[in-house]
Amino acid sequence: MAMLQVQAEHQRISILITLKESADFGANTSMLADVLQRYALGCSRDQLKTLLNWLEQNGYITLDKLTENTWVARITRSGIDVAEGISVVPGIKRPGPRG
Template structure:
């Protein structure tokens, strides 16, 4: 795995874990951008949206467009990946707590 792939997979895990642990399973792209920044990932809003759409394609979140804002909701499968119960290539596996 390249360094870039490692960083990308960590950003996706941060989004899933943020939805599960910090936002009550649902958050908009602005909140997720702030969560990523809190965990050391400085990204553009466009990049956050790209990760959201990728996670949606994998069935880990659902995405609803509300005006110009994207709202993500964690799926059951996404919750399993966030906790390490399931694995998806492209999302970092969390460490045991």
């Protein structure tokens, strides 16, 4: 159980950092799935939707559900604070220092 919790924390911060670094502060589910896979944090589409719903419910992203399988996530100001390590949130890994 602890491994699943740690993995979810890493997935959530990876999603937030990806959205923060995106040119328009957003990405669709396909792009986010590819990013998580690249960092050995891959998950099913259902698991990704669960992560995105969690982030939306906590105010870190907004979701535009275009179709059942295609969602667009956009980071909020609160999400940027978490992605930059300014805010520390239970359930999301704090990012390491950059540089």
